[in-house]
Amino acid sequence: MKLIIVRHGETVANLQKIIQGQRPGELSARGRLQARLLGERLRPERIDHFWASPLTRVVQTTAAVASHHDITIVSLPELMERHFGVLEGRSFDDYFIALEQSGLPFNLFRPSGGESLGDVEKRLARVINRIRRIPQGKTLLLAAHSVINKVLLKILLDKSLDDWEDIRQDNSCVNILHRNRDDGRMAADLLNCTRHLREPEHIGGHPCGDGP
Secondary structure (H helix, E strand, O other), X not given: OEEEEEEOOOEHHHHHOEOOOOOOOOEOHHHHHHHHHHHHHHOOOOOOEEEEOOOHHHHHHHHHHHOOXXXXXXXXXXXXXXXXXXXXXXXXXXXXXXXXXXXOOOOOOOOOXXXXXXXXXXXXXXXXXXXXXXXXXXXXXXXXXXXXXXXXXXXXXXXXXXXXXXOOOOOOOEEEEXXXXXXXXXXXXXXXXXXXXXXXXXXXXXXXXXXX
């Protein structure tokens, strides 16, 4: 079983370093280009299942991918970005100030009205179980957000919180995992790869992060 996990293209809020959380988000001009290049990169893939967050920035990204495939996108609310509560619409500096003032480890910090990373893990449990039921020989494409992708990769690759900062997810990145036939465990073939962004000096991104 092959699992392809992608992140949405750059948004206006990404440019402004604003926390989007579960706000819709709109792709920037560069984000629309990233989405188009992502679609072209994934054109040769034989996709059997396509799951995506219902938030606008992912919908806009997946439209560029789905245009090359005759497949229905299944919208999963569980794949929406982490809810940052009262911090949504504010700067990341405000987040780090609030985290420090809470005195809590980053994984336990829950902004007022929002979610902790533990909450996100619980929300994604059903998605993880569905992934594990995909038959061998099938390919699942999953499109979501930075935090969501990081949590999925952490769980599926048996990472710990110590690895959190090393699990990068650039805009429109591609991660490719496969499930071993022998032991059923997931392994990474490609992580945080943006080689489809052919003009890095104009578009930005991480050329390719191969392996775990």
